[in-house]
Amino acid sequence: GAVVSQHPSRVICKSGTSVKIECRSLDFQATTMFWYRQFPKQSLMLMATSNEGSKATYEQGVEKDKFLINHASLTLSTLTVTSAHPEDSSFYICSAGTDATDTQYFGPGTRLTVL
Amino acid sequence: AQSVTQLDSHVSVSEGTPVLLRCNYSSSYSPSLFWYVQHPNKGLQLLLKYTSAATLVKGINGFEAEFKKSETSFHLTKPSAHMSDAAEYFCVVTDYNTDKLIFGTGTRLQVFP
Numbered sequence: 001g002a003v004v005s006q007h008p009s010r011v012i013c014k015s016g017t018s019v020k021i022e023c024r025s026l027d028f029q030a031t032t033m034f035w036y037r038q039f040p041k042q043s044l045m046l047m048a049t050s051n052e053g054s055k056a057t058y059e060q061g062v063e064k065d066k067f068l069i070n071h072a073s074l075t076l077s078t079l080t081v082t083s084a085h086p087e088d089s090s091f092y093i094c095s096a097g098t099d100a101t102d103t104q105y106f107g108p109g110t111r112l113t114v115l
Numbered sequence: 116a117q118s119v120t121q122l123d124s125h126v127s128v129s130e131g132t133p134v135l136l137r138c139n140y141s142s143s144y145s146p147s148l149f150w151y152v153q154h155p156n157k158g159l160q161l162l163l164k165y166t167s168a169a170t171l172v173k174g175i176n177g178f179e180a181e182f183k184k185s186e187t188s189f190h191l192t193k194p195s196a197h198m199s200d201a202a203e204y205f206c207v208v209t210d211y212n213t214d215k216l217i218f219g220t221g222t223r224l225q226v227f228p
Contacts, residue, residue, distance in 0.1 A: 006158070034216075043205065043218045044159075093158050095216075102147050102209045104216060106159040 003027050004096050006107035013084055014115055021079045021110045023094030029074035030096035034104060035067070038091040050077050084114040117142045117208045119189075121219035129227050134178075134193040136222045138206030141187065147209040148189045149216070150180055154202045162204075165189060176200070201226045 003026040013019050023033055032051050036044040048064075050056040050071035058064045066088075068080040077096075081088055091111050095104035122137040140146055145167050151159040163174025170182045180191045189206060206219040 004158075043220050046215060049215070091156070095159075097214075102214050103149070103161065103164060105161070106151070108158040109156070111156065 002103075002105040004030075004094065004105045004107040006094055006110050008110060009108060010111045010113075012113045012115065015085055016083055018080055018082045019084055019112060021081075021092055021094075021112075023077045023079070023096070023107050025075045025096040025105070028096075028098065030077075031074065031099050032097045033071055033077035034095045034097070035069060035077075035079050036093045036095065038093060038109075040091075044093060047079075081112065084112070086114045088112065089114045117144075117146060117210050117217055119148075119206045119208045119217060119219040121204075121206050121222050123222050124220065125223045125225065127225040127227065128196045130198055131195050134191070134196045134200065134224065136191040136204050136206075136224065138180075138189045138191065138219060139187050140189055140206075140208050142208060142211070144211045146211075148180075148182065149207040149209075150174065150178070150189075150191050151205045151207060152202050153205065153221075159205065162191070196224075196226045198226050198228065200224060 005024045007022045035047045038044050047062045048056045048058045050069050052071050056069035071077040093109040095106045097104045118141045120139045148165040150162040153159045163172045165172050165182045173179045178193045204222045207216050
């Protein structure tokens with residue numbers, strides 16, 4: 001149980017284009033989903049927290065107009081990197097949680113490379 | 116504010132020998148503590164979680180961790196390392212006020228044959 005998927009696992013795009021990453025909780029309803037960014041050999045950095053049906057809460061320093069988050073249902077959240085640039089290249093990981101527990105279940109991550 | 120400190124950035128062990136990954140926490144409240152493992156280019160997998168029910172927590176793949184309040188520690192151990200244990204390990208505490216996860220800097224475990 002508590003499986004979280006991400007799609008795509010890898011994406012390569014040209015500078016200036018937008019990329020959408022999906023995060024799905026497969027066998028449970030996630031009231032809250034989190035988006036993290038991880039640079040090589042570093043820990044995870046929380047970008048934003050999203051609750052189903054409401055606007056995401058962004059961490060300080062994260063541009064909300066660049067990283068658009070939508071949490072349309074209890075099983076799906078999307079992160080759209082708009083007008084991507086090479087410095088946006090990173091490993092993006094989502095996690096999902098419920099009101100019943102503070103445990104977060106992580107997706108397998110998406111490797112974004114912007115050329 | 117809560118925080119965790121992973122004392123070793125790298126740990127190397129031989130296959131079949133014990134593993135010890137150290138973590139100290141700082142919290143004004145009774146914390147929720149986790150250990151997650153991340154294999155290369157993969158997401159994080161929950162190894163185990165402490166929630167005050169028992170100080171010795173058993174996790175998956177033979178790992179366990181002991182919560183020691185007097186030492187503010189939550190070290191991860193395994194009696195016998197396997198090659199497949201080579202990965203990055205994160206000690207994590209939950210922020211009491213926001214429920215956000217606060218990550219340690221990670222410990223890379225290498226296992227030599």
